[in-house]
Every structure is written in structure tokens, then in C-alpha cells.
Amino acid sequence: MEKQHKVQCYAAPLEGITGYIYRNAHQHIFQGVDKYFTPFVTPKPKKGLNTREKNDIAPEHNKNIPVVPQILTNKAADFIKVAGMMEELGYKEVNLNLGCPSGTVVSKKKGSGFLADLEGMKYFFDEVFSQVNIEVSVKTRLGVENPDEVIDLMNVYNAFPISEVIVHARVREDYYKRPVNQEAFAQCLAISKHPVCYNGDLFTAQDIENLTAKFPDIKAVMLGRGMVADPQLTEVFCEKEAYGDSISVENRQELDYVRWKAFLDELCYGYEHIMSGGRNVLFKLKEVWSYMITFFPESEKYGKKIKKAKTVEEYQRIVDSLFREMGIV
Ligand SMILES: Cc1cc2nc3c(=O)[nH]c(=O)nc-3n(C[C@H](O)[C@H](O)[C@H](O)COP(=O)(O)O)c2cc1C
Incomplete structure (x- = not known):
């Protein structure tokens, strides 16, 4: 099936699940994923990346796969170093993790913990964008506690040449369970100068279709648990988007x-x-x-x-x- 959809589909990073073995198998068997985001790597000031992390982003383990490595840090120098390393390995984009809700990460002001420090974040981006050549996208939540935080956050992102803003439509306190907040996501879309990708609770092709109908201006959707549950999800959505209801029920792709x-x-x-x-x-x-x-x-x-x-x-x-x-x- 030729891919004709306008909304791109990204495979979300899921630590412990979507490593390079998973990406290779998925890309080999299924179609329709425009980018695969790696689970985060955490640069250590002296040691750099550990063996598992190096293996996950090694080009020989990611041949012909559109991969975006994700970095979790709040230290500009560490980010710049790893971004440079990724550029040397041939990557075109790196992604900053601003969403991880885990207590140990947040207490170090990383992941969604960094969202509470807008001044620190501006300093971080100032440094980063004065030195990196590679595209930098962010994967953010709506805030730490209150979805209204997203307005100031988006204004910070607008001040820098971020290539794309991926929004997981929850605050940190929601973790992964509480309902997503599409109203607050609508605000992001209205404010953002950058291309925006939606993430959160898209489990079926119908969910994706409803979301893209509601927000026609989004560049992409990112799929996490829904795609691990149904590895064919992007294919079914692509077909729906390409043919709409014009394709007869008998000819629709069944789960294969x-x-x-x-x-x-x-x-x-x-x-x-x-x-x-x-x-x-x-x-x-x-x-x-x-x-x-x-x-x-x-x-x-x-x-x-x-x-x-x-x-x-x-x-x-x-x-x-x-x-x-x-x-x-
Ligand atoms: C087990 C697990 C591991 C995750 N690991 C990461 C990660 O490494 N980096 C990241 O940005 N998000 C991570 N996430 C968040 C997902 O990428 C995604 O934002 C979240 O699951 C919501 O999307 P979904 O409803 O489509 O699953 C993880 C989520 C789960 C459930």
C-alpha cells in the first residue's frame, strides 16, 4: 500500500519496549511509521552514554529506519555533546525529553521536572541553539500540575528554533492514566509557531481520524501504547486516510x-x-x-x-x- 497520508505517524519512545530490536522487527514487517523515537538516553558528565544506550543508537542497529534519538538532561553541555555525537553518527534530529513523570527523574529537574524551571530552560536553549547544528525537537507535557502552564511553556518554545513540538496532552501529575486534555492541547496549537504533533491515548484508527479531523493543523500524531497493542495501527490509519469511506468494506485491510x-x-x-x-x-x-x-x-x-x-x-x-x-x- 502506497503511503499518501498528510498527517505523519510517529512511533513513541517506550523505555524497555521500543529499543532497536523492536524497531527493526516493526519496520521490517509493518508500514506507515514516519519516525521512530528512541527511549531516552541520559548522558553522564564524564562517562557519556552506557553500552545499552550506545547499542540502541548505533547506526548498524538502525539501518534504513527513520530514527530520532531522544535525550534526557537539563544540562546544556551534556545535551550539546550527545547531540554532536548523534550528528556524527548521521542523525538529522534529536529530541529533548520534557515529559518523563517518574519521581527520580522529576526530583533531578529533568523530564517533566524541567517544566517547572522556565528560566533554567531558556538558559538551556540559549546555550544549545548557539552550538548545535542538528535539528532539535521537544516532547513536552502541558505542565507540571496545571494545564494553564502550557501558555508560558509554548512562549518559551516559540522563542527558539525548535524543529517540532510534540505534546503529550497531560500534566506531570496525571502520569499516564488521567484523561488527556484536548482543550489545553488546542491552546498549544493556537500559540505554537512550530509544527505540532499530538500524543496521548490514540488507540484505534478511528481515534486518530477523530483527532486529526478535530485538529487539521497538526503535523503528526505520535502513537505509544496503542501501537504496541496493535502494531498494524499506522497501516490501518493510512488506509483510512488515503481512501476514507470510499473503500468498500470487503476490500479494507483486515488485521493480518x-x-x-x-x-x-x-x-x-x-x-x-x-x-x-x-x-x-x-x-x-x-x-x-x-x-x-x-x-x-x-x-x-x-x-x-x-x-x-x-x-x-x-x-x-x-x-x-x-x-x-x-x-x-
Ligand atoms: C512503559 C513506558 C515507557 C515510556 N518511555 C518513554 C521514554 O523513554 N521517553 C518518552 O518521551 N516517553 C516515554 N513514555 C511515554 C510515551 O512515549 C507516550 O508519551 C505515552 O505513553 C502517551 O502516549 P500513548 O497514550 O500513545 O501511549 C513511556 C511510556 C510508557 C508507558
């Missing part, structure tokens, strides 16, 4: 579980290749399944079985029998 199986096999193979010990491999696969399981019949029964699997072989047997019951393998 043969490719879902191929994707899961590739994930398993990829993790087995880089991880020692079945336990670590199983942990990764179980995490993906905790999102995906809702798309399968008898999800409760199979969800429990997968969770209880003790070895990769046992896991494979359970998954095979699930797909066999569905008539897939």
Missing part, C-alpha cells in the same frame, strides 16, 4: 495476524540473539504481550498462560497454540 506472528517471531529471535538467558528474553516478550493480548480471542486465558511461561520454549508453544486456534499457523 500472519504478519503479527512473523513480527512476534522476529522479536523473539532478536532478543534471543542479544540477551543471555531465557528469563530476560521472556521478560521482554511478556511486556509486549501485556499490551497486545486484548486483540486476541480468549485473551484472559492466554494472557495468564503467557505470563506464567517459564521458558522461551514453553512461551513459543503457548503462542503457537493461540495462533493455531485462530487458524493462522
Whole structure:
């Protein structure tokens, strides 16, 4: 299917899930993702990046994938150093994490903790934009406690040549659970001089269609948990956007579980290749399944079985029998 959509689709960073094994498998099997954002790397002043982080952004692990590395820091010097490193590796854009709500991150005034210090942020951007050559986008929340904070925040972003503002339409205090605030997002869109991407609670192609109909000026949508649950989500949306209701129901793309199986096999193979010990491999696969399981019949029964699997072989047997019951393998 040729991609014709006007609204771009980005794969959100999900730490522990969307690393390079996941990105490679997804990009190989499914279409429709315009950019994959890496889970954040945190530069340490002396040591730089750790081995896991270096592996995740290594060009040989991200061949032919449109990847944007994400950086979590509030120190301009550390950001500049890592951004320079990314530029040397061939990346065109880096993304600043201004959304992470975790207590340990926020207490260090990083992630969404940085949103409480607008003066510090202006100083940070002044330094960064006087020295970097690579495009810098931000992924922000609406504020720390109150969505009204977004007005001042957007004005700070407007003062710098940020390439794109991705807005997770919640404040820090909402974490990932409380309802998204689309009214406050509308304010961002009205104020921002930069292209804006919407993020938060888009789980179905219909959700994306409703959102893009409501906000036709957005450049992109970013998909997180919805895309881990349904790795085909971008394809279904692209088709809907390209053909609208003109495509007949019979010709609509069905969820193609043969490719879902191929994707899961590739994930398993990829993790087995880089991880020692079945336990670590199983942990990764179980995490993906905790999102995906809702798309399968008898999800409760199979969800429990997968969770209880003790070895990769046992896991494979359970998954095979699930797909066999569905008539897939
Ligand atoms: C397990 C998990 C890990 C995440 N890791 C990151 C991260 O590394 N960087 C980041 O900017 N956001 C991270 N997020 C936030 C997501 O990128 C996204 O903003 C959030 O899940 C809301 O979008 P969604 O409703 O489409 O999932 C994470 C979220 C979850 C649930």
C-alpha cells in the first residue's frame, strides 16, 4: 500500500519496549511509521552514554529506519555533546525529553521536572541553539500540575528554533492514566509557531481520524501504547486516510495476524540473539504481550498462560497454540 497520508505517524519512545530490536522487527514487517523515537538516553558528565544506550543508537542497529534519538538532561553541555555525537553518527534530529513523570527523574529537574524551571530552560536553549547544528525537537507535557502552564511553556518554545513540538496532552501529575486534555492541547496549537504533533491515548484508527479531523493543523500524531497493542495501527490509519469511506468494506485491510506472528517471531529471535538467558528474553516478550493480548480471542486465558511461561520454549508453544486456534499457523 502506497503511503499518501498528510498527517505523519510517529512511533513513541517506550523505555524497555521500543529499543532497536523492536524497531527493526516493526519496520521490517509493518508500514506507515514516519519516525521512530528512541527511549531516552541520559548522558553522564564524564562517562557519556552506557553500552545499552550506545547499542540502541548505533547506526548498524538502525539501518534504513527513520530514527530520532531522544535525550534526557537539563544540562546544556551534556545535551550539546550527545547531540554532536548523534550528528556524527548521521542523525538529522534529536529530541529533548520534557515529559518523563517518574519521581527520580522529576526530583533531578529533568523530564517533566524541567517544566517547572522556565528560566533554567531558556538558559538551556540559549546555550544549545548557539552550538548545535542538528535539528532539535521537544516532547513536552502541558505542565507540571496545571494545564494553564502550557501558555508560558509554548512562549518559551516559540522563542527558539525548535524543529517540532510534540505534546503529550497531560500534566506531570496525571502520569499516564488521567484523561488527556484536548482543550489545553488546542491552546498549544493556537500559540505554537512550530509544527505540532499530538500524543496521548490514540488507540484505534478511528481515534486518530477523530483527532486529526478535530485538529487539521497538526503535523503528526505520535502513537505509544496503542501501537504496541496493535502494531498494524499506522497501516490501518493510512488506509483510512488515503481512501476514507470510499473503500468498500470487503476490500479494507483486515488485521493480518500472519504478519503479527512473523513480527512476534522476529522479536523473539532478536532478543534471543542479544540477551543471555531465557528469563530476560521472556521478560521482554511478556511486556509486549501485556499490551497486545486484548486483540486476541480468549485473551484472559492466554494472557495468564503467557505470563506464567517459564521458558522461551514453553512461551513459543503457548503462542503457537493461540495462533493455531485462530487458524493462522
Ligand atoms: C512503559 C513506558 C515507557 C515510556 N518511555 C518513554 C521514554 O523513554 N521517553 C518518552 O518521551 N516517553 C516515554 N513514555 C511515554 C510515551 O512515549 C507516550 O508519551 C505515552 O505513553 C502517551 O502516549 P500513548 O497514550 O500513545 O501511549 C513511556 C511510556 C510508557 C508507558
